[in-house]
Amino acid sequence: MQTVAVVINTDKVMAVDAGRALIPWLEARGIRPVLTPGGAARVDRLDLAVPVGPAWGEAELLVVFGGDGTLIRAAQTVAPMGIPILGVNTGHLGFLTEIENGELFETLEQVFAGDIVLEERLMLQVRLERAGQAIMEATALNDAVVSKGPRARLVHLGVTVGATQVARYPADGMIVATPSGSTAYSLSAGGPIVGPTVDVLLVTPICPHTMTSRTIVVSGREQVTVTVLETPGEVGLSIDGSDPAALIVGDRVLVSKAPYGAKLVRRHTYRFYDVLRQKLSNPGR
Numbered sequence: 001m002q003t004v005a006v007v008i009n010t011d012k013v014m015a016v017d018a019g020r021a022l023i024p025w026l027e028a029r030g031i032r033p034v035l036t037p038g039g040a041a042r043v044d045r046l047d048l049a050v051p052v053g054p055a056w057g058e059a060e061l062l063v064v065f066g067g068d069g070t071l072i073r074a075a076q077t078v079a080p081m082g083i084p085i086l087g088v089n090t091g092h093l094g095f096l097t098e099i100e101n102g103e104l105f106e107t108l109e110q111v112f113a114g115d116i117v118l119e120e121r122l123m124l125q126v127r128l129e130r131a132g133q134a135i136m137e138a139t140a141l142n143d144a145v146v147s148k149g150p151r152a153r154l155v156h157l158g159v160t161v162g163a164t165q166v167a168r169y170p171a172d173g174m175i176v177a178t179p180s181g182s183t184a185y186s187l188s189a190g191g192p193i194v195g196p197t198v199d200v201l202l203v204t205p206i207c208p209h210t211m212t213s214r215t216i217v218v219s220g221r222e223q224v225t226v227t228v229l230e231t232p233g234e235v236g237l238s239i240d241g242s243d244p245a246a247l248i249v250g251d252r253v254l255v256s257k258a259p260y261g262a263k264l265v266r267r268h269t270y271r272f273y274d275v276l277r278q279k280l281s282n283p284g285r
Helices: 014-025 039-043 054-058 069-082 101-112 272-282
Strands: 003-008 032-035 061-066 084-088 117-121 124-130 132-142 143-148 155-162 164-171 173-177 199-205 215-218 224-230 235-239 252-257 262-266
Touching: 003 014, 003 039, 003 069, 014 061, 014 101, 014 235, 014 262, 032 039, 032 054, 039 061, 061 101, 061 173, 069 084, 069 132, 069 215, 069 262, 084 101, 124 143, 124 173, 124 235, 132 143, 132 262, 143 155, 155 173, 155 215, 164 173, 164 199, 215 235
Parallel strands: 003 032, 003 061, 061 084, 084 262
Antiparallel strands: 117 262, 124 132, 124 252, 143 173, 143 235, 155 164, 155 224, 173 199, 199 215, 224 252
16 A cells, blocks of 8 residues: 545544554555645644645545544545545544544554455435526435525425425425435434445435324435425525535425445444444443
8 A cells, every 4th residue: 555545633632643643654654644734734744735636546545533524524525536434433423433543553454454344335416406407416425404494484395206206295304315324314303224235315304294204215226306395484405414505496406326435444343233232322422
């Protein structure tokens, strides 16, 4: 291995300290680290700063220091390049991150020896259409959320799967999630937990004003369309927790499986359901 990219959540002291310790460890093994300009500045190694873009395609591994949010944002950038991602948890829940900080160097030795598994996680391709024209496109590892603003009443949303209209929902919003996102906002809204490598999309209404609305689980080969039918106020589209893009009546949000997934580095001992038990029984960790 010649080049390793490093992403650091610069707001977390533990993440910064861990990133600072990793750099000389890599260099002692003849491996070139590359960092975002912000991360390089925080660890006083501006000589290693490389703006995120095509130059990152040279990396054979990405190490992410932070929580799930940091990993999700990194995945949006490097997943199209096919770069494997090793997440080091310096946050709280850590459903996506693979290891805790104290396990880093031992795990990297396993990575360099090829003694790991690459777990591919489904990602979403999201397109916002207005009057038949695409005005925004993005990818998501967890979810795409259409929801009302803080002062709005219920919004009315139409959901179509493929070419078939499913229902009209009066609700606070709608979540279209991946299996990875099934343990995030969708879970809080009453959606099911789904194994992370299952090829499905989850459509979960948020606080629906009906007694019969439940999550719909659809094949990953289907396209889900959420249409804004009626709204008394603000409504927006958020991708993986991003600031919402404003929507108007008639807008359509088209969500389908992206042509690539996020490749997460896993040790042979990793078991999703072990993580699930540990994290949900003690969510403060």
